[in-house]
Amino acid sequence: AQILCLNGPNLNLLGTREPDKYGRDSLADIGARLSQQAQAAGHSLRLVQSNAEHVLIDAVQQAGADGAAFALVNPAGLTHTSVALRDALLAVQLPFIEVHLSKVHAREVFRQHSYFSDIAEGTITGLGAIGYELALTAALRRLDARPG
Numbered sequence: 001a002q003i004l005c006l007n008g009p010n011l012n013l014l015g016t017r018e019p020d021k022y023g024r025d026s027l028a029d030i031g032a033r034l035s036q037q038a039q040a041a042g043h044s045l046r047l048v049q050s051n052a053e054h055v056l057i058d059a060v061q062q063a064g065a066d067g068a069a070f071a072l073v074n075p076a077g078l079t080h081t082s083v084a085l086r087d088a089l090l091a092v093q094l095p096f097i098e099v100h101l102s103k104v105h106a107r108e109v110f111r112q113h114s115y116f117s118d119i120a121e122g123t124i125t126g127l128g129a130i131g132y133e134l135a136l137t138a139a140l141r142r143l144d145a146r147p148g
């Protein structure tokens with residue numbers, strides 16, 4: 001099955017962006033490991049990053065049209081603002097795990113509300129880049145448990 005890994009604004013700068021909070025791996029590093037992990041399990045991973053909300057919304061709609069089975073979503077700053085990206089995930093009924101590199105709950109108050117957590121299958125936060133791999137492990141387990 002196809003799995004979407006969706007990344008919001010400024011995550012293109014991973015590796016150099018506030019490395020004390022977000023680590024030293026680039027998004028390409030993370031994507032390469034996820035692709036390998038997905039392929040080893042007989043699935044494929046599509047990595048999308050955009051700084052533009054509408055591009056992320058379009059990617060979710062496209063994933064729905066393509067029959068993607070699952071998503072890993074780090075909405076980045078849009079976590080705390082985007083009703084529209086939330087609505088897109090609900091519209092196409094794409095099950096997803098919310099991932100954050102940093103420990104959002106120990107940061108500014110405005111980061112403590114997410115428009116995604118209540119509709120996500122689960123949330124991983126504060127574990128750095130490995131959080132994506134743990135989320136994919138959980139996603140693969142769910143996909144393999146599907147009937148048929």
Ligand code: DQA
Binds near residue numbers: 077104111
């Ligand atoms: C983030 C946390 C958000 O609050 C922040 O705006 C980001 C990254 C994370 O992965 O820790 O851009 O989603």
